[in-house]
Amino acid sequence: MRFWFDTEFHENGYTIDLISIGVVAEDGRQYYAETDFAREKACSTDWLRDNVQPHLTGPEKGRPVIARELIEFMGEKPEIWAYYADYDWVVLCQLFGRMIDLPKGWPMYCRDVKQLCDSLGNPELPKQTSQEHHAMADAEWTRDAWQFFVDEKTERNKRISDRYNQLMTIGRHGHYETMFRVVSEEVERANTNR
Numbered sequence: 001m002r003f004w005f006d007t008e009f010h011e012n013g014y015t016i017d018l019i020s021i022g023v024v025a026e027d028g029r030q031y032y033a034e035t036d037f038a039r040e041k042a043c044s045t046d047w048l049r050d051n052v053q054p055h056l057t058g059p060e061k062g063r064p065v066i067a068r069e070l071i072e073f074m075g076e077k078p079e080i081w082a083y084y085a086d087y088d089w090v091v092l093c094q095l096f097g098r099m100i101d102l103p104k105g106w107p108m109y110c111r112d113v114k115q116l117c118d119s120l121g122n123p124e125l126p127k128q129t130s131q132e133h134h135a136m137a138d139a140e141w142t143r144d145a146w147q148f149f150v151d152e153k154t155e156r157n158k159r160i161s162d163r164y165n166q167l168m169t170i171g172r173h174g175h176y177e178t179m180f181r182v183v184s185e186e187v188e189r190a191n192t193n194r
């Protein structure tokens with residue numbers, strides 16, 4: 001099952017300290033928790049005090065409790081996504097200890113919607129209308145941004161297959177010439193939209 005998550009954290013260049021985590025599952029379930037003393041930690045910098053602290057709602061839980069609940073929530077073979085994932089991923093992994101302490105069956109890497117976006121020419125992503133810097137709202141937006149690429153791919157595949165069928169019905173060219181023409185049209189389309 002796929003999961004999209006986001007965290008808020010305090011970091012000082014040496015350590016990353018979890019404040020809150022939100023996870024949304026492909027089937028719509030959600031998990032949200034804040035660590036002990038989240039409110040205090042979210043006062044440690046001006047930025048956190050202005051952008052994160054006002055949106056903290058609780059519940060506050062100990063890290064071992066969050067770790068246990070995440071295993072229950074995400075199961076044995078999760079596919080895990082985040083947006084600009086690197087810091088979020090480390091702070092999630094450290095709930096379980098070292099890298100080798102990650103739950104059995106979990107991937108040792110996180111998929112990044114930002115990388116996906118980059119590799120597809122950086123199209124404009126849907127705007128976030130919910131509260132930014134709230135881990136649950138950000139996780140849901142990450143899911144929506146991922147969905148945007150899936151919808152676009154579905155649309156492109158349909159366009160390609162419709163155009164192929166249309167040209168083959170006209171029947172002037174065989175399979176390869178027709179495929180070549182359809183692909184060329186798609187490349188041209190991508191270049192004009194850039």
Ligand SMILES: [Mg+2]
Pocket residue numbers: 006007008132133134135138
């Ligand atoms: Mg966030």
